Amino acid sequence: MSMKKNLRLTVFAAAAALLFAACKKEKNETPTENANEEITTVKLTFTNAANAADKVVATWKDLTGNPVIEKVTLKANTTYNLSTELFDERKNPADTITHEIEEEADEHRLFHLFFSKANANLQDSLSTVATVTPLDKDGNNLPIGLEVSVATKGAFTGYLRMVVRHQPGNKNGSYGPGSTDVLTEFPLEIK
CATH class of the missing domain: 1.20.5 (Single alpha-helices involved in coiled-coils or other helix-helix interfaces)
Known part of the structure; x- marks a missing residue:
């Protein structure tokens, strides 16, 4: 040859x-069954527990890599019921990711954390700003965090970080296991 x-x-x-x-x-x-959620928009609705007409709504939206973020202004020494809604607005019509989180509740946990500086380390989270109590639970009686009670304390200026943790097979109620679906930071003022 x-x-x-x-x-x-x-x-x-x-x-x-x-x-x-x-x-x-x-x-x-x-496609993997447990892939992270695609979230472009987070909407927080704070409703004063003593006066349902007193609402504060703030949105975090990132469609281009440059998020547009609204400031959250709350009253000191006030309890709010906080509802978190999640969307993928790259789809038309927008995909409501909140429903997916509810359906996969045993794989997700939302955290609402307070910091004095933006992009602070997790261990720098402040418990003196407000008490956050999850109101919703999954089938294993672990918190989900789409609905929480937020009891503010004194005046504060800083940041509210809302994180969706994806924890398939290892959700235990803590922040640690899994990966992050979305991490948002809202400027926060409590007065």
Whole structure:
């Protein structure tokens, strides 16, 4: 066999192997059941527990990599019922991720944390700003955090961080296990 023919056969065999591998790979690709949620928009609605007409709504929206964030202004020494709504607005109509979190409640936990500085480390979270009590629970009696009570304390200027943690198979009520679906920070003033 000539060297030229041998080279052609080798190139043909390599190309066929690559084509076969590529086709085989496509057939085996399936979406993972426990993939992180795609969240572009977070809407927080604070309703004064003593006066339902007193509402504060703030939105965090990131469609381009530059989030647009509204400030949260609350009253000191006041209890609010906080409802968190999550959306993927890259879809038309917008996909309501809140329903997915509710359906997969045993895999998700929302955290509402307070910090004096933006982008602070988790261990710098302040418990002196407000008491956050989850009002919703999953089938294992662990908090979800879509509905919480927020009892503010004294005056404060800083940040409210809302984090959705994705914890399939290892949710235990704490922040640690899993990965982050979305992390948002809202400027916060309590006065």
